Amino acid sequence: MFKVLRKKVLSDTGNDRVVLLDIEAPLVAKKHQPGHFIMLRIDEKGERIPLTIADTNLETGAVTIIAQEVGITSKQLGRLEAGDYILDFVGPLGQAAHYPEHKHVVCIGGGLGVAPLYPEVKHLHEIDSHVTTIIGARTKEILILEEEMRKHSHQFYVATDDGSYGTKGFVTTVLQQMIDDQQPVDLVIAIGPIPMMKAVANLTRQYNIKTLVSLNSLMVDGTGMCGACRVTVGGETKFTCIDGPEFDGHLVDFDEQMRRLNMYKDKEKSALALEGCGGVGRCH
């Protein structure tokens, strides 16, 4: 059993609740490096789901996870409070990310990709890279981790679809501007919804800027045992959990990845409906 040490609601606009949880898992905390994720199962009947490790605290043994409430498990997670327990929590999983020092790295996070991006921004800042962060959101209220990101970035931009904050437009609008301004970019890291990562990769491909994306494939075990997390990268099949989750954005087959993520959509809806949420998520 793993104890919830702290809980915080990061944003709440009805459907888009984002919650942060600190889970007591000292062994996982100790081994964590940027890029790693965990798998958790809340109770006996639960599904195993992957979540990125957003932060760790070696003194308290806490592992921070940030989850967007999109379906049954993430909503159940959102209902937990400090002092509650979850049944299973395992990690750290995946390949650690290895980044260049003293280079200009543009970190792009969209929607929930902001959470997994945070440890990478922090790490790059620590190894003295020049960090530019671009955060995208539909609207101002659902922006998360802004202060934390700002603190670890040399340049910081926000893009909102509706223009309610920062630049009006997409993260690619800001990136295009930087490229047009002839700012040298050594590496782009993009984490977010598939359409966003695809758009970023399409843009940087034209300028030959190396781009890493982090995939959020469906997973069962997270240890290479099942192949649920398959993705085509450069024409080869890879397992996101053991070969990734970070891959070269110019080589990933995003359309296939998008289709695979939708595999259980109908089933997920029916499960949610049964929970009494009706799929709209106001069941708290």
Add this chain to the structure above:
Amino acid sequence: MSLNNQSKLGGRQPMSLLEDQLRISGFGEVALGYTEEQAIAEAKRCLQCKKPLCQQGCPVNIDIKDFIGLIAEGKFSEACEKIKEKNSLPAVCGRVCPQEEQCEIKCIVGIKGEAVAIGRLERFVADHVMSMEREKVDCAIQAGKKVAVVGSGPAGLACASELAKLCYDVTMYEAFHEPGGVLMYGIPQFRLPKEIVKEEVEFLRQIGVKIECNVIIGKTLTIDDLFAMGFEAVFLGTGAGLPYFLGIEGENLNGVYSANEFLTRVNLMRAYKFPEYRTPVHVGNRVAVVGAGNVAMDAARTAKRLGAEVHIIYRRSEEEMPARKEEIEHAKEEEIQFQTLSNPLRLIGDDKGYVTGIVCEKMELGEPDSSGRRRPQPIPNSEFTIDIDTLVVAVGQGPNPIVTQATPELQVNKWGNIIVDEQTGATSIPGVYAGGDVVTGAATVIKAMGAGKIAAVGIHDYLIAKE
């Protein structure tokens, strides 16, 4: 209840089977086991040979003659003790061992008629004694030395149990949330009820083995960490968990599963009870399974129970099928259709990315190859398509790379299997032992257990010598 295997005069006692219709509508165990009378009658068929050949066929060398003798006298507990001297999981092995090619194939009675049903008798005593008080291990002289066992499949379970009986302080680490390895996530409920596996694991706890789930060695803790934590030896029984795919076009379409994923979703995560259990599985009306080993049969029979029409697609003919005969028979009784001499070429999908069909070509058998099996060759212009909603690929698996990647000093062969000394289970790292599927590649429960026991003795000798 039907008595399917009608006994001939002098033939073996038939085992009752669940009726076909009851079977495919649920996950209840298919083979129902012997009654006391049947067990005694079957035991009396044993000739109590002077030189019992059967024993040589058993990978863990059970005193088969003696335990069967005890059953014939009605001494079931004693029979169980006898088996347990060599095999700590008789309820499991009695059910899933390929007896017909191990112990029973050597039985003298089998030369002229049907061999003594050794596996069924083993299962009988195990089930019979299961509910009774189990042996207690008396560790007056607590050796106190700590040994870590990695992986809780048959290899790990056997190694841990031997070491605990030798009074070591054993901790077993398991990556998944439940111990048991393939017994838990792979072999389905209807062939090996999970309660039996749980009972065996509970027994290990009773004899003092600590079991830590949710720990991945190579990730959560490394082998170096284990030594730093005071463990004096480590056993690796991490199995063959990495699924192979066919490498054909369309294999990443939705609805295409490895057998591991399909069976894990259904068995370990209980997707057959979705949405009460939260893990979904996509089945549809028509399922094809590629391959013809035990894993393929299990996947096919599982899909059948989830309501689908099921086809098994296999490149060779029925004769070459690697699955146990009994499993093939059960699959046939459950109306699973066999498309033998058929080789998958590519998959077709719809515009949403779901698989809709599998294109195969017909094969014919040519000359025998190095394995002695006749090599299948394609028949030109023989392509045909089977409409499907789901495909399960069951064409084998390799060793999971997590431990070996994290431990570069550990010597592996070109397939990634850990190299060990066969006599002791020792790997290239002093104090680190290995056994089971991670060494041999996908094999059998009893072989993995045998390897776990050998390594336990190897570890014991190593720790004594070290003193």
